[in-house]
Amino acid sequence: MAVYVSMMRTRSQDVTEILRGWILDGTVPAGERLEEVPLAERLGVSRTPLRAALTLLATERLLDYQPKRGYVVRRFGADDVFAAYEVRASIEGLACRLAATNGVPDDVAATLRACLAEGDRILSGGALAPGDLQPYQAMNERFHDAIISLSGNPWVERFVRQTHAIPFVSGRVILWHDYGVIRRSHDDHHRILAALVARDPARAEDLMREHVYFAGLFLRDNFDRVQAKPGEEPARSDPQEERPR
């Protein structure tokens, strides 16, 4: 007996995704007040589903909310973003440790090795071509997502996903100008997989923590650079958070 999962999509969900996208890619600038009626008209829906979306995004802390005073797009500074990376480093480190403890099934190992191979190919030229940014981002996200799934801890997955829903913390934003940094980062990937298959939880955790933490450091020190070019944001792969894996 098959269990049917409703494919139904409500307007609220659609509106939520659209709005989240607008916030993350800067279409709606930080600090802007979101008034219900104009927004609803702009989105072509009534206030009801829009309000559901707003409450949801407020619980995700993408919006600030005060009763009777409405919603404001939250402003994220370099310190906020770095703080998020600290947390992400900690949780993904945990994920990596758990994954090493649990072991890596063959099919996942194959996926991870494919990620490594693709990264090697992209970086083999010795320089960063702009057109390679998007595939590298996608590869990077696949790699990290696979490890998070391996942790087998649903809360890890949930929290990491929440950190990804913070502007500039998402794996979609990668500073693509320093070959050496990217090279090193991908080298981390190699060592992380090695630690995973060797069932070395402590090493796997340490590597992942530093891997993510350094990304946060680097982003903080180059924060003006990434803020300046929101046009660099390429087509996001669908940000819907509910996607089961």
Next chain:
Amino acid sequence: MAVYVSMMRTRSQDVTEILRGWILDGTVPAGERLEEVPLAERLGVSRTPLRAALTLLATERLLDYQPKRGYVVRRFGADDVFAAYEVRASIEGLACRLAATNGVPDDVAATLRACLAEGDRILSGGALAPGDLQPYQAMNERFHDAIISLSGNPWVERFVRQTHAIPFVSGRVILWHDYGVIRRSHDDHHRILAALVARDPARAEDLMREHVYFAGLFLRDNFDRVQAKPGEEPARSDPQEERPR
């Protein structure tokens, strides 16, 4: 010109808190379907604020939601709860490390020392009196909250708060039957504060991680005990549980 912070409380917020309480303390049993109209009548409000509360609790993952099929109180098993403790241990460990790095202001140190003193007093008798559970819980929460605030990392605060909003993970639930375990746990508190004032980040992190992690282990191994506590018969394994609706 004074800046007024609206003290306004909306019905949605009230309903959210009430419902969250009902879920956390078992008034609404896990697995139960929450129908909007009956619930709204029971709460004395219309469907609108209730629906806002439901969407919020669903984003907190306290409820499962499927479009057109409504909300169901999520069921948390021992493994879910333990997994939450793993994450909480990691994040509170981070919080403790950051707090040790930042240093402890005198007023906070005084608060923490007061917590230690109260715990010492409660435990001085050499046994656990039922009437002492509530003050000990409150003290425990104050202690942990103070350290989390010291971290200065807003995301840490947010995520830890989220783990506290999981049934059985909340600091409100403490197994109060084994004097030795509580005694040791409070001894951890002493050492943690010592590490904080000594500005020893590594030791502070390790202590807090183990402190929380062991609480998770202990809770998992005594899970039936805490589940039976709300006065309900332990959730009988319901063979029809899988039936969608």
Next chain:
DNA sequence: GGGTCCGAACTTGGATACATGATGCCGCCA
């Protein structure tokens, strides 16, 4: 002239009415 008080317009919160998809019963047919 500046500050305060008042009120009107606007915005958000809540209630109700209507639309739409899910569920389950019942009868029909093989």
Next chain:
DNA sequence: TGGCGGCATCATGTATCCAAGTTCGGACCC
């Protein structure tokens, strides 16, 4: 008798309407 299909019922999703709080401007008072 058992399975399948259609229709009735009901719960949820959305729109609209009403209530209540906030904001802002202007007039009045000091």
